[in-house]
Amino acid sequence: MKNPPQKRADILQDRFGLKTASYLSAGTTELPHDISERLRAARAQAVARRKIAKTQTAGSVVNTGSSAALNWGSDEGLSWWGWIGSVLPLIALVVGLLAINSFQNDNRMQELAEVDSALLTDELPPAAFADPGFVQFLKTTRQTATVQ
Numbered sequence: 001m002k003n004p005p006q007k008r009a010d011i012l013q014d015r016f017g018l019k020t021a022s023y024l025s026a027g028t029t030e031l032p033h034d035i036s037e038r039l040r041a042a043r044a045q046a047v048a049r050r051k052i053a054k055t056q057t058a059g060s061v062v063n064t065g066s067s068a069a070l071n072w073g074s075d076e077g078l079s080w081w082g083w084i085g086s087v088l089p090l091i092a093l094v095v096g097l098l099a100i101n102s103f104q105n106d107n108r109m110q111e112l113a114e115v116d117s118a119l120l121t122d123e124l125p126p127a128a129f130a131d132p133g134f135v136q137f138l139k140t141t142r143q144t145a146t147v148q
Contacts, residue, residue: 021043028036119126128134 024039028039031039119129
């Protein structure tokens with residue numbers, strides 16, 4: 001069974017740490033109580049720092065991917081391709097929104113032009129459409145037309 005080089009190095013570091021800890025622990029029986037307590041506190045600090053270092057190593061492994069999203073927080077910065085890959089979707093979004101806005105404005109203008117041309121070519125004057133009695137007349141004629 002083959003281990004990758006990084007995993008092998010981690011295993012060797014852990015073995016070295018265990019051997020060193022066992023040698024140091026063997027000699028602590030003859031030490032005075034205050035020195036052994038200071039050593040215990042130093043070991044606790046070393047273990048706490050070792051856990052933080054492991055967490056940072058795991059974060060750096062994630063940043064080795066080739067995606068621009070994964071490299072965003074890395075120390076190296078983005079390459080030109082990564083930068084283009086990050087900015088290109090934003091540009092496409094803005095262009096798409098502008099195209100939709102233009103299309104909606106054209107449709108709105110066309111609808112208004114149709115309404116204006118219908119009002120101007122109709123036999124009734126435009127003031128008749130604003131009259132409340134005329135609106136009531138249209139409602140009653142539609143109801144009678146649907147009944148018949």
